[in-house]
Amino acid sequence: MQSFLxxxxxxxxxxxxxxxxxxxQIDIWKNIAGLKDAAMKNPSLHQLFLSCCGHPRSIxxxxxxxxxxxxxxxxxxxxNAIISARVIIIQECKFNDLQDPFIEKSLLQWFSLSDMxxxxxxxxxxxxxxxxxxxxxxxxxxxxxxxxxxxxxxxxNSDYNRMARHLHQxxxxxxxxxxxxxxxxxxxxxxxxxxxxxxxxxxRFPLMSYYPTEYIMPSLCQLDVSAGLPNSKSxxxxxxxxxxxxxxxDLLHEGYIVVxxxxxxxxxxxxxxxxxxxxxxxxxVQCKFVQxxxxxxxxxxxxxxxxxxxxxxxxxxxxxxxxxxxxxxKIYSDGxxxxxxxxxxxxxxLGILRLHTQKLGEKLRDKFPQLERASSGLNINLNLSC
Numbered sequence: 001m002q003s004f005l006x007x008x009x010x011x012x013x014x015x016x017x018x019x020x021x022x023x024x025q026i027d028i029w030k031n032i033a034g035l036k037d038a039a040m041k042n043p044s045l046h047q048l049f050l051s052c053c054g055h056p057r058s059i060x061x062x063x064x065x066x067x068x069x070x071x072x073x074x075x076x077x078x079x080n081a082i083i084s085a086r087v088i089i090i091q092e093c094k095f096n097d098l099q100d101p102f103i104e105k106s107l108l109q110w111f112s113l114s115d116m117x118x119x120x121x122x123x124x125x126x127x128x129x130x131x132x133x134x135x136x137x138x139x140x141x142x143x144x145x146x147x148x149x150x151x152x153x154x155x156x157n158s159d160y161n162r163m164a165r166h167l168h169q170x171x172x173x174x175x176x177x178x179x180x181x182x183x184x185x186x187x188x189x190x191x192x193x194x195x196x197x198x199x200x201x202x203x204r205f206p207l208m209s210y211y212p213t214e215y216i217m218p219s220l221c222q223l224d225v226s227a228g229l230p231n232s233k234s235x236x237x238x239x240x241x242x243x244x245x246x247x248x249x250d251l252l253h254e255g256y257i258v259v260x261x262x263x264x265x266x267x268x269x270x271x272x273x274x275x276x277x278x279x280x281x282x283x284x285v286q287c288k289f290v291q292x293x294x295x296x297x298x299x300x301x302x303x304x305x306x307x308x309x310x311x312x313x314x315x316x317x318x319x320x321x322x323x324x325x326x327x328x329x330k331i332y333s334d335g336x337x338x339x340x341x342x343x344x345x346x347x348x349x350l351g352i353l354r355l356h357t358q359k360l361g362e363k364l365r366d367k368f369p370q371l372e373r374a375s376s377g378l379n380i381n382l383n384l385s386c
Contacts, residue, residue, distance in 0.1 A: 323361020
């Protein structure tokens with residue numbers, strides 16, 4: 001334990017000075033024979049390698065041990081094979097000493113919108129729970145939990161823990177997100193919103209801290225809202241479509257995030273409820289997994305048409321990965337708008353996702369060149385629904 005090392009000394013009285021291993025580049029796994037080619041062929045392997053977070057022991061001890069235990073891991077990465085590999089890496093890194101109650105408590109603190117105090121953050125870093133990725137500005141590293149540990153905890157607890165359930169859904173969707181499977185970005189984002197809501201419980205919080213982008217309607221910045229969680233195992237309720245607006249609003253009043261199962265739903269992909277001064281306000285969300293352009297005007301036109309018959313205050317939220325340096329003020333005068341850089345800042349608390357590496361634009365690539373190097377180069381074409 002760190003407390004023991006702080007007071008330990010050698011026989012001659014010299015103090016023991018522990019030297020922690022700093023995280024390596026998140027693409028360092030590509031230097032191990034066979035991993036780069038395997039990542040290009042299979043997205044679940046790519047996610048596994050990214051989830052090592054540049055952690056030295058997980059990459060150079062854990063991954064080789066996992067491959068030794070399962071010689072067909074790279075050629076036949078079944079779901080059970082990936083699960084087994086995670087467990088071996090965790091054991092190799094001795095992270096299995098971190099008990100589930102500690103992990104859950106740490107995650108609730110991590111995803112809270114309140115700033116984590118420095119003492120707590122230092123403790124999480126010292127036991128390896130938190131790791132970092134540096135960018136072009138060494139003074140602004142990105143911090144996130146050791147992702148493999150969180151994925152394993154979420155999988156084991158997803159049947160009876162709401163946060164675990166939604167984290168498990170996030171990583172499952174991200175593992176198959178590709179250039180032509182945009183629908184899975186929606187699943188990543190709506191489950192991430194569920195995680196954030198759970199972490200806030202029923203406390204009030206500034207809406208602008210929940211949607212941390214500079215492109216936000218000024219009047220929304222003044223709102224302190226609460227989440228209003230439903231009494232259910234899941235915060236997400238799927239409906240066939242949004243035609244029945246009465247049922248939609250009733251579910252939102254109960255606190256559910258409501259998602260349409262209709263793959264051709266136009267304008268809105270899901271709705272998120274908030275409570276403001278005992279009245280319901282709703283975020284209508286659209287996701288666009290694009291790179292070089294987005295037609296804001298057309299997106300707003302479709303959303304306005306889709307929300308016209310809803311007799312509750314609604315504001316639009318557009319999640320996009322468009323490579324755009326700024327959004328004109330007149331565009332975001334009515335809601336919340338995310339570009340690629342804002343999406344990365346918003347979701348990087350989950351670790352480095354495939355979402356962050358598969359459609360990189362110039363701006364984010366310049367700030368975090370590791371993300372481009374960590375891309376799989378995989379171009380999968382799946383016809384999947386959420």
